[in-house]
Amino acid sequence: MEIRTNQERLDLRQKQIDVLLAHDITKLYCTKQGGCILLFSKDTDFVPVLEAAWEKGFEVFIAKI
Incomplete structure (x- = not known):
């Protein structure tokens, strides 16, 4: 993958x-x-932002790798 900026x-x-x-x-x-x-x-760093999305009505799925 090449990223151009x-x-x-x-x-x-x-x-x-x-x-x-x-x-x-x-x-x-x-x-x-x-x-x-x-x-x-x-990593669990995303839990707060995912909880906020869930509270706004989003379905949230976390696949732990």
Whole structure:
């Protein structure tokens, strides 16, 4: 997979990816786009944002890997 950006170099670290994913999940439930979230993760950092999505009426599924 190749990612192209206007920046010369895009250097994403693990925590940045986690923050971006949490941001995207928040955006989904705040704008009422979709109704189901399926996350494959072995990490529990996403529990608060997934609980918030569930409270907003989304179906939430976590597949622990």
